[in-house]
Amino acid sequence: MATVRGNPTAWDSFYGTGRWQRLRRHQLRVHPLCKFCLSRAIVTVANVVDHVTRHRGDWNAFVTGELQSLCDLCHKSTKRQIELWGYRNDIGLDGLPTDPKHPFNRAR
């Protein structure tokens, strides 16, 4: 059963449902590569299906919210950064932050 940062949460049981298993399988079939790695021109097989927006235990948000495929590392690092700061810190090949929500890009 899935846990969040080592602590069981009220919505752990969501991940055991057939509905979620189907959503997860479909997401990884349609988007088998890590979205964040791809944006850095790195090809990594995704093994985590992540909710773009936190569902906070809301079943409707859990099953209808937008999903993205990530690798384990991006889920634990980049995704966490987005939740804490609201943007990614990746730098593109042009030397500029790639995330439109990065303060540098918002200031332009």
Ligand SMILES: [Zn+2]
């Ligand atoms: Zn990744």
